[in-house]
Amino acid sequence: MLTKQLTGGRAIRGVALACALSLGLLACGGSDDNAAPGTPEDVEAALAEGGKITVWAWEPTLEQVAADFEDEHPGVEVDLVNAGTGNEQYTALQNAMGADSGVPDVAQIEYFALGQFTIADRLLDLSGLGASELSGTFTSGPWDAVRAGGGIHGLPMDSGPMALFYNQDVFEEHGVEVPTTWEEYVEAARALRAADPGTYITSDTGESGLTTSLIWQAGGQPYTVDGTEVGIDFTDGGTRTYAELWQQLIDEELLAPINGWTDEWYQGLGDGTIATLVTGAWMPANFVSGVPNASGSWRVAPMPQWEEGGQDTAENGGSSLTVPSQGRNHELAYAFVEYANTGPGAATRVANGAFPATNSELRSEEFLNTEIEYFGGQQANLVFAESAANVVPDWSYLPFQAYANSIFNDTVGQSYVSDTPLTESLAAWQEASRNYAEDQGFTLTD
Numbered sequence: 105m106l107t108k109q110l111t112g113g114r115a116i117r118g119v120a121l122a123c124a125l126s127l128g129l130l131a132c133g134g135s136d137d138n139a140a141p142g143t144p145e146d147v148e149a150a151l152a153e154g155g156k157i158t159v160w161a162w163e164p165t166l167e168q169v170a171a172d173f174e175d176e177h178p179g180v181e182v183d184l185v186n187a188g189t190g191n192e193q194y195t196a197l198q199n200a201m202g203a204d205s206g207v208p209d210v211a212q213i214e215y216f217a218l219g220q221f222t223i224a225d226r227l228l229d230l231s232g233l234g235a236s237e238l239s240g241t242f243t244s245g246p247w248d249a250v251r252a253g254g255g256i257h258g259l260p261m262d263s264g265p266m267a268l269f270y271n272q273d274v275f276e277e278h279g280v281e282v283p284t285t286w287e288e289y290v291e292a293a294r295a296l297r298a299a300d301p302g303t304y305i306t307s308d309t310g311e312s313g314l315t316t317s318l319i320w321q322a323g324g325q326p327y328t329v330d331g332t333e334v335g336i337d338f339t340d341g342g343t344r345t346y347a348e349l350w351q352q353l354i355d356e357e358l359l360a361p362i363n364g365w366t367d368e369w370y371q372g373l374g375d376g377t378i379a380t381l382v383t384g385a386w387m388p389a390n391f392v393s394g395v396p397n398a399s400g401s402w403r404v405a406p407m408p409q410w411e412e413g414g415q416d417t418a419e420n421g422g423s424s425l426t427v428p429s430q431g432r433n434h435e436l437a438y439a440f441v442e443y444a445n446t447g448p449g450a451a452t453r454v455a456n457g458a459f460p461a462t463n464s465e466l467r468s469e470e471f472l473n474t475e476i477e478y479f480g481g482q483q484a485n486l487v488f489a490e491s492a493a494n495v496v497p498d499w500s501y502l503p504f505q506a507y508a509n510s511i512f513n514d515t516v517g518q519s520y521v522s523d524t525p526l527t528e529s530l531a532a533w534q535e536a537s538r539n540y541a542e543d544q545g546f547t548l549t550d
Contacts, residue, residue, distance in 0.1 A: 154179020264384025
């Protein structure tokens, strides 16, 4: 039976603050070989034999998935545990791994945080258990995120292809066109504030995920990773393109000084103070629950482009299900991971609000043609699916991205509260991240 249920948290959001995991600490006592020794036949045998697995995850759609999995396999018991959201769970997972005690059989890990666990061989390479046969099953962004060093260290749960959420009523009231390029976005920001000083194009007080996603879309590649060799360079063309444009929004005070995911932020989305939000496709469920009074006002459009006529997008948020190497029942754990992410569980999760990472779901007529009441009956999934197909490839996160994100406010965040240009604060983020890399034993490649 399902012994524990998920509670609390903004799970659909897919974004979390980060905890720092030391390379040296995690490498101590790590697995000598993190490739799963089993085969797909062993996975089937484990299902037939039954047993108990512990799953650490905060994503609420897994509750129904776990119950369905138990129903289909009566000899299997799933202990579903909410050990915290994002950084809270990573800290607990780090402690369990360090003590080699209480490590779960399955763990939810966001894409940006995978590297800190794979670099220390704490997650199984799932290739031999059947994951190697899943190429083409998932969209490129999430699939690239779970692969490193020739291995597959998790299966994508969801994805966060980005789009422009905009308050149609606000734009129509002030006679402003919905922007299709980032230059038009700046012009729209100016026009909205001129029409009503209390209206802002968006809110931003400095957020690492948004910053890296916009750099990603612009073609920037500030991070390069090859095992323990890393490059960190915030002077490339894509980063400069982002910094030059975003600096205009900061200098002209066109961004609402409201922190995301606060009561004030939800209020701003509801009363027209915040006119747009550029974020991942997991956001609709948060609109429904957090901004119910604005139902019918909001719509979805493609992400603004850096070049007119372009189609490039990026990801923001999303998680994988992984199998820690110190877990007990690797084959049964993988069976659950595959069921939840590619089997019947994937459809269940989408039906309950998750955004799919699987091509089959993204291409299904039922999914694409769904009319979303909150967005005035718009078939918004068409926009999200198109975005998922146009994610710029070959993006890399650092193996210690969690730590890098945790120092964002102390570096880049200064540009939002002082006269420090973004180019200088990005350089400070680069230097602090490089110093940490050297301290932790990584080799810098530039």
